[in-house]
Amino acid sequence: MIIVTARSVPTTTDLIPIAREVRLAAQSLARHVKDHTPSLAPHLFTVLAWLEEGAATAGDLAARERVSAPTMSKSVSELEERGLVSRTVDPRDARQKIVTLTSSGRRALQQGRKDRDLYVAALLVDSTPDELADLLRGAQLIRKVVEQ
Amino acid sequence: MIIVTARSVPTTTDLIPIAREVRLAAQSLARHVKDHTPSLAPHLFTVLAWLEEGAATAGDLAARERVSAPTMSKSVSELEERGLVSRTVDPRDARQKIVTLTSSGRRALQQGRKDRDLYVAALLVDSTPDELADLLRGAQLIRKVVEQ
DNA sequence: TATTGTTATACTCTATAACTATA
DNA sequence: TATAGTTATAGAGTATAACAATA
Numbered sequence: 183m184i185i186v187t188a189r190s191v192p193t194t195t196d197l198i199p200i201a202r203e204v205r206l207a208a209q210s211l212a213r214h215v216k217d218h219t220p221s222l223a224p225h226l227f228t229v230l231a232w233l234e235e236g237a238a239t240a241g242d243l244a245a246r247e248r249v250s251a252p253t254m255s256k257s258v259s260e261l262e263e264r265g266l267v268s269r270t271v272d273p274r275d276a277r278q279k280i281v282t283l284t285s286s287g288r289r290a291l292q293q294g295r296k297d298r299d300l301y302v303a304a305l306l307v308d309s310t311p312d313e314l315a316d317l318l319r320g321a322q323l324i325r326k327v328v329e330q
Numbered sequence: 331m332i333i334v335t336a337r338s339v340p341t342t343t344d345l346i347p348i349a350r351e352v353r354l355a356a357q358s359l360a361r362h363v364k365d366h367t368p369s370l371a372p373h374l375f376t377v378l379a380w381l382e383e384g385a386a387t388a389g390d391l392a393a394r395e396r397v398s399a400p401t402m403s404k405s406v407s408e409l410e411e412r413g414l415v416s417r418t419v420d421p422r423d424a425r426q427k428i429v430t431l432t433s434s435g436r437r438a439l440q441q442g443r444k445d446r447d448l449y450v451a452a453l454l455v456d457s458t459p460d461e462l463a464d465l466l467r468g469a470q471l472i473r474k475v476v477e478q
Numbered sequence: 479t480a481t482t483g484t485t486a487t488a489c490t491c492t493a494t495a496a497c498t499a500t501a
Numbered sequence: 502t503a504t505a506g507t508t509a510t511a512g513a514g515t516a517t518a519a520c521a522a523t524a
Binding site for chain 1: 522
């Protein structure tokens with residue numbers, strides 16, 4: 183026999199206080215990271231991150247970033263002008279263009295990651311091991327539930 | 331006598347892996363919240379949140395939000411057009427204008443908070459009590475270190 | 479005809495510079 | 502003169518509509 187009480191099945195409404203704390207923490211940290219790492223704009227940085235997993239078409243990138251085709255076209259053009267990606271026509275379908283990370287682009291991506299991670303690491307440097315362990319588990323939970 | 335070993339004093343560099351996990355979680359959640367709660371734009375929502383603590387001048391609001399005076403002037407104008415704030419000349423210094431939350435503004439703020447919190451709460455609804463406890467402690471730590 | 483990507487155009491949020499009113 | 506706020510103008514990032522090239 184299974185006994186289900188109100189306490190054992192929290193509803194969405196019950197979780198609002200913790201949701202608020204988590205939301206405010208996430209928004210605050212995301213904003214601070216953005217404000218303190220101006221080297222490569224977020225919308226270009228994330229495109230390079232997608233390309234690290236392999237070359238992609240402009241359409242693929244637009245779908246992954248959930249932006250329109252013209253927006254991605256502009257982003258890729260800017261990345262190409264800065265030498266961070268290259269565009270080549272797909273030999274099997276000449277309408278498509280394959281976007282590839284250049285070695286310079288790979289370096290820019292790694293530097294951008296390093297800048298962002300060091301900024302956050304510096305914030306955490308006085309935390310205790312227990313605090314850091316809780317934080318890591320919390321972050322992993324968030325990534326799990328957000329990314330389905 | 332105090333013995334300090336390398337393990338007991340983690341450096342900023344040691345914290346990079348956890349910093350990355352936390353950063354990615356925060357950015358991912360912040361982006362999802364923004365994308366799923368379009369009722370009131372973030373830059374207007376945060377102005378209303380400041381005003382909840384009491385009336386303020388446009389200059390105060392610009393400083394708190396770290397935006398320029400013209401940017402805040404535009405935001406306040408839009409909020410006033412939408413009936414969410416009112417502007418009155420400061421009787422003690424006619425150069426300044428006091429911005430005050432209207433009752434409609436207070437309702438919009440509460441609704442905006444509710445939309446955002448419910449979105450996050452829904453993501454967390456299948457988590458265990460232990461996971462939620464870790465998450466809350468992690469979020470509180472982040473708010474502490476970010477907000478000095 | 480349908481699809482891929484680009485160009486043309488416009489909207490939003492941001493900034494700096496110039497201006498108005500007041501101290 | 503200096504300060505608080507607004508208006509004028511411009512740049513970055515986004516969108517939809519129209520277009521070119523290819524399937």
